[in-house]
Amino acid sequence: MISDIWCELYEKLTITLKDQFDILVEETKKYFLESANQIGITILAYLLFCITFYYVIAYLKGGSDYGHIKNMKRVLFVTAHPDDECMFFGPAILKLSQRSDCELFLLCLSTGFRNKYNQGSLRKNELWDSCDILGIPEGNITVCQNSLLPDDPAVHWKESVIADIILHHMESLMIDTIITFDKFGVSRHANHSSIFYATAYLCMEKKLPENSKAYALDSINILRKYSSLFDVPISYLLSSYWYIITLKQARIIQKAMKAHKTQYAWFRKLFIIFSRYVVINTLKEIEIVDLELDLLLNE
């Protein structure tokens, strides 16, 4: 008799517990679905916002001077390897080459010569082809073949050697603006950073020709780096100078990249599709105060 009552009670208890559990599962499911829905809608809205923003800036405002560095007439881009110019500096080069008030020059510090098959001259030709597409004529390009700057893992590029080369070029070409990598060099390639440090050295020592300025290309985190035009709003908010191009112009950069035949490997094809450096470049002036602060923080 007593055991019967217990049995009944036990059954009831398990049933209510089971019900409770089912309700909990149901509620949780609903909650997750709703959240997923909301997140999905938010992401979609953000992507749409990015596309609209990009469209307005690149297509409607594209012709204006907004974001352009004022007062530059003779501009020198300094890169480390042939193909840096279109992998990283494409939008700036393309935009500036279309201006009548800017004359462009490129200094590439190595031929990217890496093996015994004498790829050096091959890559130089590729660089000329690529720049021809981007709008810098062969006569405005210098490729260094300095034995002090070998493309060799065992050799550290001396900043003082680079600084001398840059200074020499700025003086002989009467350059008023140089544009190069920042200290992270976009891809953290040590050669890119060495150019920044050489330039920073020239700034700190006040060795840059009078009235000339130096600008560095912003490096960004990997997520932003590969989000193509979806990075445009953030870039725009965070920087003072920018060059944004239309998708049609971005195809010119892709074409220029193809001119680097020996380098056109699958990962570069992917890069050129997803990279934000194919639609937008943001720049920051290299200033002594910032450099000093940096030194202080690193001490």
Ligand SMILES: *[C@@H]1O[C@H](CO)[C@@H](O)[C@H](O)[C@H]1NC(C)=O
């Ligand atoms: C190339 O350099 C010359 C001067 O040497 C200059 O007149 C010309 O504008 C430059 N080309 C471009 C595309 O900037």
Ligand SMILES: *[C@@H]1O[C@H](CO)[C@@H](O)[C@H](O)[C@H]1NC(C)=O
């Ligand atoms: C320059 O680049 C090469 C690879 O391309 C690297 O092996 C070398 O260490 C670099 N030199 C530096 C950072 O000084």
